[in-house]
Amino acid sequence: MATWMFYILGAITVVATLLAITQRNPVHAVIYLVNSFFALALLFFLLGAPLVAAWEVIIYAGAIMVLFLFIIMMLEIAPGVEADRYGPNWLQWLPILLLAAALGICTLLLTGLDPVGSNGVPHWYASPRDFGYALFKEYALAIEVVSFQLLFAAVGAFYVGRPERKSKSPAGGDR
Amino acid sequence: MTLLLALIPILPLFGGLVNACFGSRLPRPLSALIACGAVLGSFLATLGCWPGAAGEGLKTTLFTWLQSGSFSAEVGLLFDPLAAIMALMVTGVASLIHLYAAGYMEDDSDQARFFALLNLFVFAMLTIVLADNLLLMFLGWEGVGFCSYGLIGFWYRKTENAVAGRKAFIVTRIGDLFFTVGLLWLFARFGTIGIEAINSRAAELDPTTLTLISLLLLGGACGKSAQLPLMSWLPDAMAGPTPVSALIHAATMVTAGVYLLCRMFPLVSLSPLAMGVIACVGVLTAFYAATCALAQREIKRVLAYSTMSQVGYMFLAVGLDSVSAAMFHLLTHAFFKALLFMGAGCLIQLAGHENDIFQMGGMRRRSQTVFWLFLAGLLCLAGAPLTGGFFSKDLILATAFAKGDPFHLGIYGLGVLTAGITSLYSFRLAYLLFAGDFRGEELPHELPKLMIWPLPLLALLGLSGGLLNLPHLFGGRSWLSGWLERENDLLQIPLQSEYLLLGVAAAVFLLGWLVAHFRYRRFAERETEVCKQFFLTGWQCDAFFDRLLIRPFRKLCYFCWQGGDLGLIDGLVEGFARACLQWGHAIRFLADGRISRYLQGFAWGLLLIVGWFLLQAVR
Amino acid sequence: MIVPLEHVLILSTILFLLGLVCVLVRRNLIMILIGIEIMLNAVGLLLVGASAFWQQIDGQVMVIFLMAMTSAEVSISLAMVVYLNRRKGTVDVRAFDEMRG
Numbered sequence: 001m002a003t004w005m006f007y008i009l010g011a012i013t014v015v016a017t018l019l020a021i022t023q024r025n026p027v028h029a030v031i032y033l034v035n036s037f038f039a040l041a042l043l044f045f046l047l048g049a050p051l052v053a054a055w056e057v058i059i060y061a062g063a064i065m066v067l068f069l070f071i072i073m074m075l076e077i078a079p080g081v082e083a084d085r086y087g088p089n090w091l092q093w094l095p096i097l098l099l100a101a102a103l104g105i106c107t108l109l110l111t112g113l114d115p116v117g118s119n120g121v122p123h124w125y126a127s128p129r130d131f132g133y134a135l136f137k138e139y140a141l142a143i144e145v146v147s148f149q150l151l152f153a154a155v156g157a158f159y160v161g162r163p164e165r166k167s168k169s170p171a172g173g174d175r
Numbered sequence: 176m177t178l179l180l181a182l183i184p185i186l187p188l189f190g191g192l193v194n195a196c197f198g199s200r201l202p203r204p205l206s207a208l209i210a211c212g213a214v215l216g217s218f219l220a221t222l223g224c225w226p227g228a229a230g231e232g233l234k235t236t237l238f239t240w241l242q243s244g245s246f247s248a249e250v251g252l253l254f255d256p257l258a259a260i261m262a263l264m265v266t267g268v269a270s271l272i273h274l275y276a277a278g279y280m281e282d283d284s285d286q287a288r289f290f291a292l293l294n295l296f297v298f299a300m301l302t303i304v305l306a307d308n309l310l311l312m313f314l315g316w317e318g319v320g321f322c323s324y325g326l327i328g329f330w331y332r333k334t335e336n337a338v339a340g341r342k343a344f345i346v347t348r349i350g351d352l353f354f355t356v357g358l359l360w361l362f363a364r365f366g367t368i369g370i371e372a373i374n375s376r377a378a379e380l381d382p383t384t385l386t387l388i389s390l391l392l393l394g395g396a397c398g399k400s401a402q403l404p405l406m407s408w409l410p411d412a413m414a415g416p417t418p419v420s421a422l423i424h425a426a427t428m429v430t431a432g433v434y435l436l437c438r439m440f441p442l443v444s445l446s447p448l449a450m451g452v453i454a455c456v457g458v459l460t461a462f463y464a465a466t467c468a469l470a471q472r473e474i475k476r477v478l479a480y481s482t483m484s485q486v487g488y489m490f491l492a493v494g495l496d497s498v499s500a501a502m503f504h505l506l507t508h509a510f511f512k513a514l515l516f517m518g519a520g521c522l523i524q525l526a527g528h529e530n531d532i533f534q535m536g537g538m539r540r541r542s543q544t545v546f547w548l549f550l551a552g553l554l555c556l557a558g559a560p561l562t563g564g565f566f567s568k569d570l571i572l573a574t575a576f577a578k579g580d581p582f583h584l585g586i587y588g589l590g591v592l593t594a595g596i597t598s599l600y601s602f603r604l605a606y607l608l609f610a611g612d613f614r615g616e617e618l619p620h621e622l623p624k625l626m627i628w629p630l631p632l633l634a635l636l637g638l639s640g641g642l643l644n645l646p647h648l649f650g651g652r653s654w655l656s657g658w659l660e661r662e663n664d665l666l667q668i669p670l671q672s673e674y675l676l677l678g679v680a681a682a683v684f685l686l687g688w689l690v691a692h693f694r695y696r697r698f699a700e701r702e703t704e705v706c707k708q709f710f711l712t713g714w715q716c717d718a719f720f721d722r723l724l725i726r727p728f729r730k731l732c733y734f735c736w737q738g739g740d741l742g743l744i745d746g747l748v749e750g751f752a753r754a755c756l757q758w759g760h761a762i763r764f765l766a767d768g769r770i771s772r773y774l775q776g777f778a779w780g781l782l783l784i785v786g787w788f789l790l791q792a793v794r
Numbered sequence: 795m796i797v798p799l800e801h802v803l804i805l806s807t808i809l810f811l812l813g814l815v816c817v818l819v820r821r822n823l824i825m826i827l828i829g830i831e832i833m834l835n836a837v838g839l840l841l842v843g844a845s846a847f848w849q850q851i852d853g854q855v856m857v858i859f860l861m862a863m864t865s866a867e868v869s870i871s872l873a874m875v876v877y878l879n880r881r882k883g884t885v886d887v888r889a890f891d892e893m894r895g
Contacts, residue, residue: 002796010805017809017832021816026824033828040835043805046796047846049854052838059861064831064868071872072824075879096818099778100811106785107807113792117800124849134851135858146862153866157873768891771818771826778814
């Protein structure tokens with residue numbers, strides 16, 4: 001049962017992602033991506049990571065993608081005349097696709113050659129309680145570092161996005 | 176005694192340094208006084224040391240100069256009979272010339288520089304004379320070269336003076352190179368550079384090496400003494416002030432080559448071939464320079480060529496195995512040639528800074544004193560009987576004659592011919608200068624007293640110089656030969672031959688006088704003949720060297736500059752730079768400022784890495 | 795036992811390559827950022843799969859850090875997009891080629 005679920009969810013993820021990257025309209029792309037992330041969250045759950053699955057939904061599908069939507073709407077680059085300018089161009093896609101295909105084939109072959117790979121992933125479950133212990137005991141310092149990083153990112157984003165004064169040069173941030 | 180000996184070179188050094196450092200701030204008379212006093216003090220010190228010179232001589236080591244492994248060079252002084260007589264001559268003549276220079280340079284604004292260089296020159300010359308090892312001698316050797324350079328180009332604002340100084344420096348440098356090689360070779364063979372040590376062990380060398388080293392030393396001596404083929408700098412050196420010509424280019428420095436050969440005589444004399452070459456160089460230079468002197472128009476150039484010619488006689492004497500004859504001629508020549516140069520300086524002053532003897536004439540009426548003094552010098556130069564020059568030159572020629580074999584008889588013949596020419600050009604100079612009326616327009620300049628009164632002393636020394644080594648024939652006892660412990664230099668020929676030789680010498684002198692008398696008694700401007708032009712330009716030697724050496728050298732330099740430096744080296748460097756630039760231009764499209772291109776590069780790299788792992792896994 | 799580990803790897807690879815293609819091909823800055831998100835998620839899937847395979851919790855912890863890092867990166871990048879759009883009035887990467895050699 002879980003095996004079938006894995007393949008179905010994997011297929012949904014791949015198809016949704018494929019649709020997302022080929023959209024002309026960024027809003028559509030974001031919606032497809034949210035779709036893909038939901039499927040991915042379920043995959044995480046299947047692989048025994050319920051907490052990660054929840055965060056995938058909350059942070060990725062919820063926060064980050066909504067942020068994307070906000071920005072897209074704010075900049076008014078949604079559909080219409082401009083959309084065509086950013087649309088796919090097959091001549092441009094071809095070499096990259098070939099490159100990606102070559103990379104994929106190499107990786108697949110490499111994966112297939114590894115004897116460990118054919119072993120199954122066991123049924124296993126990391127409870128939120130275990131997770132919390134590991135996070136705040138073993139990785140306490142890392143958590144602090146990451147929280148600082150988030151703080152810096154917030155300050156940085158605030159600085160970059162500040163309203164421009166008229167007397168400033170266009171480069172802006174050299175004060 | 177040792178202290179006194181050390182004072183001999185130190186006093187002029189001190190005087191030179193004082194004048195070099197503070198001379199321009201001292202009052203003028205004081206600057207001259209320091210210079211003269213230093214040299215005079217040196218002369219007195221030499222006199223004080225004199226008693227110690229006999230026999231083995233005085234020796235002292237001041238300090239060790241260089242020390243490296245088995246090699247060590249000391250600043251050591253050696254005051255043996257040869258050095259003593261040379262030092263006495265150098266300091267004595269230098270003292271008189273310094274006094275003269277004090278008068279001569281009265282109005283020059285660079286007096287301090289002049290006296291500094293002059294004193295340094297005396298110091299360097301005394302270093303040559305007193306050095307007990309070859310390296311120290313070489314130090315003095317280079318020192319006199321440098322001072323000579325600085326003094327020839329003393330009035331450096333005129334380009335030809337600076338060029339003359341440079342020419343002298345470069346040509347003597349060629350000779351110095353030979354000397355250096357000889358010096359190093361000697362050190363390599365003996366492991367020492369002490370002059371006495373080398374001389375006493377000279378017989379250990381095999382004949383070929385010995386000859387080659389002797390010839391190298393001869394090369395060095397030729398450069399300094401303006402002998403063939405390195406002679407072309409001396410006439411041009413007359414661009415310097417007259418006291419310089421008198422001191423450096425007549426009395427002392429140009430005889431340094433002779434002194435070197437006398438110093439190393441025990442070594443040089445072991446090689447018959449080298450001795451023959453020295454004699455040939457000497458007599459050929461004597462002849463060459465005498466012919467050149469015949470046609471010169473500038474008074475100092477005549478004297479320069481005559482100097483070259485007389486130094487040639489000294490070389491001849493060395494080549495004839497007779498150190499005492501060489502030293503004898505060196506001494507008398509120093510006296511009368513210094514006298515002649517200083518007299519020439521007076522005459523030039525009297526004629527209103529006129530150098531050209533064709534523009535002079537009737538100088539006798541301008542100063543009777545100078546006339547008589549100058550004539551005394553000319554008589555010595557021409558070899559008038561019973562003057563110093565007569566005895567010393569005659570001793571050399573007689574020594575050549577006494578050898579008896581055809582080679583030496585040929586040399587004797589050429590020497591006698593040269594003596595005749597010497598007499599001829601001496602009297603040509605005398606008649607052109609003093610006979611008739613003054614041909615120029617310049618008014619006489621005043622002559623400082625200081626320029627006159629060193630001259631009588633020198634005239635006396637020159638005229639009576641024969642007493643130094645008066646042969647037995649005239650009742651003398653050949654004092655100089657005895658002092659130098661060279662008794663076997665005394666002539667061993669029959670009395671009749673000796674009279675004959677004296678007669679020949681006197682006859683040649685008279686013949687030269689007579690020819691000059693009839694030819695130059697009345698001045699007439701003659702048109703320039705080819706032969707005269709040839710002699711005037713010194714046998715076209717400058718042109719010859721220009722063709723032979725300077726032009727090919729320039730071409731080579733030009734080739735190296737254009738072909739080697741600009742073409743090859745710059746071409747390589749710039750070509751490399753240009754290749755880098757082109758390569759950069761060629762690949763600059765890669766950096767087109769589009770991030771996706773850069774990321775694509777990452778992806779291709781990733782493909783490479785994954786492909787590499789795949790290959791590893793398959794294997 | 796759900797699936798062999800290599801199937802997780804294959805899925806992750808495919809997702810990663812899709813993200814890569816998106817980054818390399820699209821010219822819209824927003825789409826490039828989306829491509830980066832896809833690639834990061836592919837890595838997250840790999841980490842969770844590995845965590846399950848070895849039954850170690852560290853892989854999942856790494857995913858948490860990954861998400862934190864991603865949120866920081868997205869906030870900065872989107873601020874930059876706003877800034878760049880304000881400067882040039884477009885989000886086409888071809889407009890930002892001042893570093894061209």
